Amino acid sequence: MSVILITGAAGYLGSQLGQALMAQGHKVVGIDRVTPALDFAVFQMDIRATELVDFMREHEVSQVVHLASIVSPGADEALEYDIDVNGTRNVLDACMSAGVKHITITSSGAAYGYHADNPDWIDESCPLRGNDSFSYSRHKRLVEGLLAEYRKLYPQLEQLILRPGTILGETTQNMITQLLTRKRLLAVKGSPSPFVFIWDQDMVNILIQGVTNRTAGIFNVAGDGALTVHDIAALTERKVMTLPAWLLRAALWLGHGLKLSQAGPNHLLFLQYRPVLLNQALKENFGYTPAKSSREVFELFWAAHGARQKGQEQP
Numbered sequence: 001m002s003v004i005l006i007t008g009a010a011g012y013l014g015s016q017l018g019q020a021l022m023a024q025g026h027k028v029v030g031i032d033r034v035t036p037a038l039d040f041a042v043f044q045m046d047i048r049a050t051e052l053v054d055f056m057r058e059h060e061v062s063q064v065v066h067l068a069s070i071v072s073p074g075a076d077e078a079l080e081y082d083i084d085v086n087g088t089r090n091v092l093d094a095c096m097s098a099g100v101k102h103i104t105i106t107s108s109g110a111a112y113g114y115h116a117d118n119p120d121w122i123d124e125s126c127p128l129r130g131n132d133s134f135s136y137s138r139h140k141r142l143v144e145g146l147l148a149e150y151r152k153l154y155p156q157l158e159q160l161i162l163r164p165g166t167i168l169g170e171t172t173q174n175m176i177t178q179l180l181t182r183k184r185l186l187a188v189k190g191s192p193s194p195f196v197f198i199w200d201q202d203m204v205n206i207l208i209q210g211v212t213n214r215t216a217g218i219f220n221v222a223g224d225g226a227l228t229v230h231d232i233a234a235l236t237e238r239k240v241m242t243l244p245a246w247l248l249r250a251a252l253w254l255g256h257g258l259k260l261s262q263a264g265p266n267h268l269l270f271l272q273y274r275p276v277l278l279n280q281a282l283k284e285n286f287g288y289t290p291a292k293s294s295r296e297v298f299e300l301f302w303a304a305h306g307a308r309q310k311g312q313e314q315p
Helices: 012-023 052-058 077-098 135-153 175-180 200-213 229-236 245-257 265-272 280-286 294-313
Strands: 003-007 027-032 041-044 061-066 102-106 158-164 166-168 184-188 197-199 217-221 239-243
Touching: 003 012, 012 027, 012 200, 052 061, 052 077, 061 077, 061 200, 077 102, 077 135, 102 200, 135 158, 158 200, 166 200, 166 294, 175 184, 175 294, 184 229, 184 245, 184 265, 197 200, 197 294, 200 217, 200 280, 217 280, 229 239, 229 294, 239 245, 245 265
Parallel strands: 003 027, 003 061, 027 041, 061 102, 102 158, 158 217, 166 197, 184 239
Antiparallel strands: none
16 A cells, blocks of 8 residues: 655645545655644654655655645745745655655646636636736746646656645635635725635545546646625625725735735735636546535535634623
8 A cells, every 4th residue: 555645734634634544544644844643643844854755765655745835925935935836846856766656736726827817717728827926826836837847857756736726614714714704805896806615625535536546637626616705795794895906905015014914915916816717627537526616615614604703702
């Protein structure tokens, strides 16, 4: 039986994936910068560490699921680049030196870029135009360029690249969920910019299927359909605060400069021009149909959020 290494194993997705793989009888090890108590062994190691190749050899790793990345950008761009881009390069080099045969990498729909001329629905044939002005998007584009180089130079290392939309579950908490749970939702004038959501359990199942079948290829990952901010407002009976782009950019600049918010003016692109991912290849070629649509994923998240809020209000 192969040994599967998960990077970012202590994270929201990595911990769920590792425990699910273990429950199915797989041999799993993980690395992370922290070592929580989980049902599988997680070792403290940075993905940039030179010792990573020795770790892979020692544990006889044959497959890697590379999840480690910066998920809340904006604090330290140089560090974010070093972890996302240089860290991925180190993982790939270690895979080649240790004889790993298959790697699964979670990229992002952000690799397509946030642009006014994005098509209404983006499929895997669309060019990767991650914005230079938005570090998270640029880093995802650079990582994918790196992966393309390695596919040409080292075809023996099979790659499965997943480009998810917004991953959401009952307990998800991050910069995006802070946006989704505001008392008044925020929208940019003239930019409908829909969300596409993927249920976290669908994401885990897709990763398991890709690892088990050693699938190679590139796939968008999203539930069916999309939700605009106004759709979300209608579902949750909240109001929308619609601001012109120039005003919102100024507010983000000021809030970031005063250290009131991690989001800066470059995050305006996320609010204006989110890539809307088509999941046809996931369903037809990869062979997985998400159990929940984008709307159903959000409804599940919102119901859980409401239950938590009521619990906190009780004496």
